[in-house]
């Protein structure tokens with residue numbers, strides 16, 4: 405059935421039934437505002453991120469369930485980048501009236517499931533009709549008073565670190581554009597590829613469609629006072645490091661041979677005649693954390709004994725030379741590029 409057949413208020417009722425009754429909020433869906441009691445001793449964190457059809461995703465390549473997860477996940481990543489704990493979400497949905505209501509059911513199931521992994525509930529939102537599908541999530545989070553890790557705290561002499569491995573999300577987008585699809589948990593291929601490449605493509609598409617917000621890692625770094633500055637990697641390492649350096653008033657040099665490139669990203673890049681390093685630097689949407697620290701590297705590595713790696717990739721310098729990449733041959737080049745919504749080539 406189409407949304408236009410049931411109308412706005414029946415759709416809100418349907419959304420309300422998909423979502424669990426909020427535990428944490430004073431008021432959820434049904435009033436003019438949702439209400440939340442701030443935790444004593446904590447500051448509030450507020451962030452919002454909008455996903456637009458044919459700009460941030462394409463309907464042909466993502467299921468509504470995964471779209472819901474991604475819309476929540478990219479916002480969770482911003483809370484992680486501050487060292488915060490997410491608390492509650494508002495969801496704004498602009499959707500064509502001729503869309504099936506089952507699409508909305510699945511979208512909210514995805515929002516609910518991703519949120520539930522981090523104890524976040526959807527406690528309100530807004531609906532509007534639009535020719536273009538758009539999903540905006542606003543998250544409220546908290547962090548111990550004065551302990552938010554900003555982009556502006558990096559100091560000369562500190563090391564630059566990154567969680568996880570980079571490039572897979574951009575590699576996944578390349579595979580999707582080439583006609584590969586992720587159905588449930590297996591890959592549909594437009595032409596025959598080897599079993600190992602198929603597995604690399606599956607992993608890359610999975611990373612593109614379902615980012616993993618590094619909430620636990622961000623919390624650990626903030627609570628131990630390890631990170632002097634932090635940002636999540638949404639637009640690409642080159643661009644996001646530049647943002648961090650600009651806000652901190654510093655320069656940076658990262659080393660090509662230290663950048664942790666994802667193995668699946670390398671394999672997919674090679675197959676599609678792309679530079680793996682370019683995917684890591686300019687591709688975007690890896691949603692790993694980039695941070696600076698004066699701590700002993702051994703102490704930082706010891707904080708992450710589990711699956712998520714942390715890698716030192718370079719150093720912070722006094723302001724003046726911007727962000728540079730030291731090539732394997734020792735030459736230093738300016739870091740540039742990354743995703744920009746309005747940049748016209």
Ligand SMILES: Nc1ncnc2c1ncn2[C@@H]1O[C@H](COP(=O)(O)OP(=O)(O)OP(=O)(O)O)[C@@H](O)[C@H]1O
Nearest residue numbers: 451452453454478479482635636637638639644647
């Ligand atoms: N339309 C806007 N109005 C006011 N402030 C904005 C607007 N868009 C962005 N900002 C602010 O600009 C800063 C950088 O925003 P940006 O969207 O680049 O954040 P990001 O975390 O790097 O990216 P994203 O979360 O979208 O991947 C943030 O502080 C954000 O709140």
Ligand SMILES: Cc1ncc(C[n+]2csc(CCOP(=O)(O)O)c2C)c(N)n1
Nearest residue numbers: 458459460461462638639687688689743
């Ligand atoms: C169809 C389609 N085309 C291109 C991309 C790539 N892309 C979109 S937004 C973004 C950066 C983060 O955005 P924001 O700054 O808004 O969080 C990137 C790398 C995609 N995911 N889907």
Ligand SMILES: [Mg+2]
Nearest residue numbers: 482485636638
């Ligand atoms: Mg961010």
